[in-house]
Amino acid sequence: MHIKEWGETGFIHYLQQQFSVNSPLVGIGDDCAVIPMTKDMAWLVTTDALIEGVHFLKEKIGASQLGYKTIAVNVSDIAAMGGEPRYAFLSIALPKNTDCNWLNQLVQGMKEACQLWNISLLGGDTVGSKNDLFLNITLIGTAHPQKIKYRHQAQVGDMICLTNDVGNAGGGLKALQNQLSLNADVQYLIDAHFHPQPSTEQGKWLASHSAVHAMMDISDGLDCDLRRLIKASQCGAMIEITQLPISKALLQVSQEQHWVAFDIALTGGEDYCLLLTIAQDQLQSLQSSFHAIFGKPLYAIGQIIDLPEQLIYQLDGKPKKMHLRPFDHFQSI
Amino acid sequence: MHIKEWGETGFIHYLQQQFSVNSPLVGIGDDCAVIPMTKDMAWLVTTDALIEGVHFLKEKIGASQLGYKTIAVNVSDIAAMGGEPRYAFLSIALPKNTDCNWLNQLVQGMKEACQLWNISLLGGDTVGSKNDLFLNITLIGTAHPQKIKYRHQAQVGDMICLTNDVGNAGGGLKALQNQLSLNADVQYLIDAHFHPQPSTEQGKWLASHSAVHAMMDISDGLDCDLRRLIKASQCGAMIEITQLPISKALLQVSQEQHWVAFDIALTGGEDYCLLLTIAQDQLQSLQSSFHAIFGKPLYAIGQIIDLPEQLIYQLDGKPKKMHLRPFDHFQSI
Numbered sequence: 081m082h083i084k085e086w087g088e089t090g091f092i093h094y095l096q097q098q099f100s101v102n103s104p105l106v107g108i109g110d111d112c113a114v115i116p117m118t119k120d121m122a123w124l125v126t127t128d129a130l131i132e133g134v135h136f137l138k139e140k141i142g143a144s145q146l147g148y149k150t151i152a153v154n155v156s157d158i159a160a161m162g163g164e165p166r167y168a169f170l171s172i173a174l175p176k177n178t179d180c181n182w183l184n185q186l187v188q189g190m191k192e193a194c195q196l197w198n199i200s201l202l203g204g205d206t207v208g209s210k211n212d213l214f215l216n217i218t219l220i221g222t223a224h225p226q227k228i229k230y231r232h233q234a235q236v237g238d239m240i241c242l243t244n245d246v247g248n249a250g251g252g253l254k255a256l257q258n259q260l261s262l263n264a265d266v267q268y269l270i271d272a273h274f275h276p277q278p279s280t281e282q283g284k285w286l287a288s289h290s291a292v293h294a295m296m297d298i299s300d301g302l303d304c305d306l307r308r309l310i311k312a313s314q315c316g317a318m319i320e321i322t323q324l325p326i327s328k329a330l331l332q333v334s335q336e337q338h339w340v341a342f343d344i345a346l347t348g349g350e351d352y353c354l355l356l357t358i359a360q361d362q363l364q365s366l367q368s369s370f371h372a373i374f375g376k377p378l379y380a381i382g383q384i385i386d387l388p389e390q391l392i393y394q395l396d397g398k399p400k401k402m403h404l405r406p407f408d409h410f411q412s413i
Numbered sequence: 414m415h416i417k418e419w420g421e422t423g424f425i426h427y428l429q430q431q432f433s434v435n436s437p438l439v440g441i442g443d444d445c446a447v448i449p450m451t452k453d454m455a456w457l458v459t460t461d462a463l464i465e466g467v468h469f470l471k472e473k474i475g476a477s478q479l480g481y482k483t484i485a486v487n488v489s490d491i492a493a494m495g496g497e498p499r500y501a502f503l504s505i506a507l508p509k510n511t512d513c514n515w516l517n518q519l520v521q522g523m524k525e526a527c528q529l530w531n532i533s534l535l536g537g538d539t540v541g542s543k544n545d546l547f548l549n550i551t552l553i554g555t556a557h558p559q560k561i562k563y564r565h566q567a568q569v570g571d572m573i574c575l576t577n578d579v580g581n582a583g584g585g586l587k588a589l590q591n592q593l594s595l596n597a598d599v600q601y602l603i604d605a606h607f608h609p610q611p612s613t614e615q616g617k618w619l620a621s622h623s624a625v626h627a628m629m630d631i632s633d634g635l636d637c638d639l640r641r642l643i644k645a646s647q648c649g650a651m652i653e654i655t656q657l658p659i660s661k662a663l664l665q666v667s668q669e670q671h672w673v674a675f676d677i678a679l680t681g682g683e684d685y686c687l688l689l690t691i692a693q694d695q696l697q698s699l700q701s702s703f704h705a706i707f708g709k710p711l712y713a714i715g716q717i718i719d720l721p722e723q724l725i726y727q728l729d730g731k732p733k734k735m736h737l738r739p740f741d742h743f744q745s746i
Contacts, residue, residue, distance in 0.1 A: 083511040091539055098520055099534040113535035127551060129504040133543035171462040171549045176417040187431055201432040202446035206424055210466035211544040216504045218460060218551040
C-alpha cells in the first residue's frame with residue numbers, strides 16, 4: 081500500500097497512536113501542541129512545511145511573498161488556539177542553483193512577517209536539496225493555560241462562526257491557474273492567496289471568552305476543517321450556505337468565470353481565518369463586542385448538532401446535497 | 414550569484430545579521446537556540462533536516478535506521494550544550510508512492526529513539542512532495558541556564574578534547590559508496606554511520622563542570638567543526654594528529670583499502686560526539702573522573718592557541734600541512 085491510499089488522515093491517526101502523550105501535555109491532533117510551563121503560561125508549538133511544486137510554484141509566487149506566507153501560516157495556527165507567536169525556527173533546503181537575490185527577497189519577506197508579529201527567528205538548519213525547495217517553520221507561542229481553545233470542545237447547540245470571508249485565497253489560486261487577466265477583483269483574490277492575514281488579535285480576544293468553546297484555523301478549506309472539528313468534538317454540524325461570508329470580489333469573478341462561489345468558499349483552502357463555536361446564548365453579545373473592537377462582523381454560519389461526524393448543508397433552510405472533493409495532501413501531489 | 418557560490422557559511426552569517434536577537438536570548442550560530450525560562454531552567458531548541466539524495470539514499474539506509482538517525486542527530490545538538498532532550502516535532506514531506514510498510518518502519522525507528530532518550534513527539538506536519546522525501550525534526554530540550562556550554566567560550570591554553578573516536582561514520586559512508594564486502598570492521602563503520610550514539614550523558618556531566626569552557630557536537634567533520642569553534646571563540650587551535658582517537662576498525666579498513674585514516678577522521682562527518690575545551694590545569698582530574706564514570710577515555714587531541722582562526726596540525730610535534738576539502742552543504746549536493 082502507498083501513502084496515497086493510506087491518506088493524510090490515516091497517517092496522522094497512526095502517528096497519534098504511536099506517539100500518545102499524557103495530560104497536561106497535548107500532542108498530535110490540534111493546531112498546536114501544548115506544553116504547560118507555569119500556572120499562568122503554556123507554550124504552543126506548531127510546525128508547517130511548504131514544498132515547491134506542492135504548496136507553491138517558484139515561478140508563480142514572489143520570493144518575498146513566499147517568505148511572508150511561510151511565517152503567516154504558522155502564525156495562524158498559534159492564533160487558532162488563542163496564543164501569541166514568539167520564536168521561529170527555519171529549516172530550508174535549497175537546490176544549488178538557487179539565486180541569491182531571490183533568496184534575499186525570501187528572507188526579507190520572512191523578516192517583514194517576523195517584525196509584524198514581533199517574532200524572534202532564533203535558529204534553524206540550512207541544507208542542500210537535489211530537486212525542490214523545502215521550507216519548514218517551527219513556531220513557538222505562548223498562551224494562558226486556562227484560555228487555550230481546542231478543536232474538540234464544540235458543544236451541541238453552539239453556533240458556528242468565522243472571523244473572515246472564505247474562498248478568497250482559493251479563488252486567487254484558481255485565477256492564477258487559469259491565468260485570468262488582472263482587474264481589481266482578481267487582484268484582491270490573488271492577494272488573499274499570496275498574503276494571508278491570520279486572525280491573531282481576534283484569536284486572542286476570542287480565547288479570553290469562556291463562551292467560545294472550540295476553535296481552529298482554516299487551512300485546507302472550510303468543509304475539510306469543519307469535518308476535523310466535528311470529528312474531534314464527536315458532534316455534527318449544520319451549515320446554512322447563504323450565511324457563508326463570501327467577498328464581493330469572489331462573487332464577481334465567479335459570475336464572470338462561471339465558477340460556483342459556494343464550492344470555492346467551502347473547499348478553496350488557505351483562508352487562514354478562524355472557525356469557532358460559541359454558546360448560542362452568548363452569540364449576539366460576542367458578535368456586538370467583536371464588531372465594536374475589530375470593526376468587522378463575526379459571521380455565524382450554522383450550528384453544532386447531535387449527529388456525530390455528520391456535516392449537513394442547507395440552502396435557505398432546506399437540506400442541500402453538496403458534491404465536494406475531499407482534501408488530502410497525498411492526493412493532491 | 415547562486416547559493417553554491419555564496420556557500421553555507423555565508424548564508425548562515427547573512428541570516429544571523431538579519432535575525433539578530435538580544436541577550437539573554439541566544440539565536441542563530443550555536444548548536445541550539447537558548448530561551449531562558451526561570452532562574453533554574455532554560456529551553457534549548459534545535460532543528461535538523463534530512464533530505465533524500467543529500468543526507469541519505471533510500472535504497473542504502475533502512476527505514477528504521479533513518480527514523481532513529483533523524484532523532485539522534487538532533488539529540489546530539491542538545492547534548493552539545495549540556496541539555497536534556499524533551500519534546501520533538503516532525504515535519505515529513507512524502508512522495509505519493511511512499512510505501513506504507515517502509516513508512517511504518519521509519520516511524521518505529523523514530524519511536525525507538527524517542528523511547529531511548531525519553532522524548533515526547535508532540536506534533537508536526539505531514540505533507541506531500543513531488544520528488545524527494547524530506548524529514549525535519551525540531552527538538553526542544555532543557556538545561557540549567559548557568560551550565561549551558563557554548564562554542565564561543567574557548568580560552569587560550571585550553572586543552573581540546575573529544576568524547577569518542579572520530580571517522581567511523583565517515584568510514585562507514587565510504588564503505589557503502591565503495592560497496593565493500595562486509596566483515597566485522599566494515600560492519601562496525603557502517604553501524605556508526607547508520608546508528609550514531611550521541612554523547613548525551615557525557616554532555617550533561619561535562620556541562621556541570623566549570624572547567625569545561627566551549628563545547629559543540631561534530632556533525633560535519635572535526636576539521637570543519639573545530640574551525641567553527643575557533644572562529645566563534647576568536648582563537649586558534651593546534652591538533653596533534655597522532656592523538657586523534659581512531660578506532661581499530663577504521664585503521665584496519667583504511668589499511669586494506671589504502672585510505673588515509675587521518676583524513677577520514679578529520680573530514681568524515683556525522684561523528685556526533687562532542688568536541689570541547691577544558692582549562693589545562695583541570696584536564697587530568699576531569700579525564701580521570703570521566704573514565705571512572707563512563708568507562709572510556711576523554712581524549713585530549715590538542716590545545717587552543719592565540720592565533721585567531723588558525724588551525725594548525727602537528728605530526729609528532731612537527732607542523733604538518735593537511736590538504737583537506739572544506740565541507741559545505743551547498744557544494745556537496
